[in-house]
Amino acid sequence: MKRDSRLSSVLHALLHMAEHDGRMTSDALAQCLGTNPVVVRRTMGLLRRQGLVDSDRGPSGGWRITADLDKVTLRQLHEALGEPAFFAIGHRQEAPECLVEQAVNAALDDAFDEAEALLLKRFAHVTLADLAKDFARRHRERKAAKD
Amino acid sequence: MKRDSRLSSVLHALLHMAEHDGRMTSDALAQCLGTNPVVVRRTMGLLRRQGLVDSDRGPSGGWRITADLDKVTLRQLHEALGEPAFFAIGHRQEAPECLVEQAVNAALDDAFDEAEALLLKRFAHVTLADLAKDFARRHRERKAAKD
DNA sequence: CGAATCGTAACATATAAAGTTACATGAAGC
């Protein structure tokens, strides 16, 4: 299965926007991400629906973060993207008649539900500001290594 | 991404084999799973390499569990299948130059690595015998409900 | 008005899981 990298993408985009004064165009973001401006608009559009960013058209248009970096969590972004499935491993059949398969599903669900709960909990505690801070630290370190 | 359901499949197949005296053919297993005998052979072949099952050709041939149900864990089966990726969510780029993307990857890896460790730990504690027991319980309950 | 920019539908491509076909190989029984 091809993995969904939209969460990674929007984080990347949002951090670039946070480091950047004024609006950034879909084209500029697409270059940062190594992708296509239409893909950027499509994905950022989902964040706009949640009021996390806004966009303007025309010259001097583009995208801007409207939410507080301290308030936006990975979990919110995951939700904004429509809560895509975390797991690449699943059942053969969702609601099987066969008792054997029911037992199998129950065992796998136990494990995956617990892992999902852990992920959601962690996601709820990581903010964009945390990532921005980590980026700044990496930036200082790279600069120090050069000197 | 289409989800990998082979773990679910082999569990289903192994439990049916455990409930069944003698060997089961790929055809019979394929019917239990609602799939194709070639798919069964392909997947069971991976378990054979780990010595969990064996197969015989010819009339009276088929598949048989050789391992102790108490000893075989979900983790072993996951390994036998080649340790397919657990997660349907991933990075855009594996080893990015961009510090922003590095910060993003680090944050996501933290969360996903922890979730993966949890899953592996749980998988190591669940045996085929546990699932067989759960199946037997469901079987009793369904019977009781009928009376 | 013209250029820049987003919005979005429609279509194309890429990747991976699962299914299918075909045929070779080996074992059992007559």
Next chain:
DNA sequence: GCTTCATGTAACTTTATATGTTACGATTCG
């Protein structure tokens, strides 16, 4: 030995889904 039943496996097809691309309309700025 011949036939039948079974696995072993390569090659191909189908399906699902994420991502990329093209095209064009709508909006805004100067």
